[in-house]
């Protein structure tokens with residue numbers, strides 16, 4: 001009889017947790033749902049929002065900090081993929097990635113191909129010229145060769161201008177290099193990026209004219225991935241309530 005009891009105890013010890021109704025699986029971390037794993041694309045050529053830190057080789061920036069803050073608050077586990085801008089947009093339209101954070105302006109033609117989170121930042125387009133340029137003072141007298149990153153809202157803006165020759169680049173850094181070496185006369189890009197390059201190249205570059213557009217950045221989410229969209233919006237709302245956006249503005253854009 002004693003022996004039988006010991007066998008029973010041993011059986012419960014070995015199989016107990018696997019039997020329905022035995023053990024509380026909700027308190028067992030190995031059997032609870034765990035974080036939702038998602039692949040997030042970014043074109044890390046857009047400092048200070050997303051770029052590769054040369055010292056560490058890591059993708060860093062405002063957007064990365066924000067996405068991590070969202071993930072922490074919404075139970076998401078992120079794998080970042082650094083991809084070129086055109087592949088990022090195409091991949092989001094095809095559902096290759098779950099989401100993308102990349103200073104992406106929410107606009108109607110993109111909303112047909114992908115969903116967007118609630119907006120998290122306001123930016124606009126601005127013209128950048130060499131500091132010694134006295135002829136181009138704004139959109140009304142811009143002329144010559146004007147650089148853009150192909151497929152961006154800067155591209156849209158310059159495409160709509162008359163009397164300019166648009167020069168498209170795969171990365172905005174190449175357009176800035178061309179501007180600094182007199183290969184183009186101006187470029188158009190998002191305000192925070194323009195301000196960053198002007199600061200880094202003190203005395204060589206300046207922004208001119210007013211802000212050409214009013215745009216809102218959102219996190220793109222592949223169509224059909226409603227659970228991902230909901231979690232991102234939930235985490236974003238919490239991050240906003242926690243003052244994260246203001247902290248990131250201080251960290252990445254001010255000073």
Ligand code: ARG
Pocket residue numbers: 042043044045046050085102103104105106149151152153154190
């Ligand atoms: N805001 C602009 C757009 O949506 C430019 C974004 C470019 N982002 C980047 N990481 N290259 O078109």
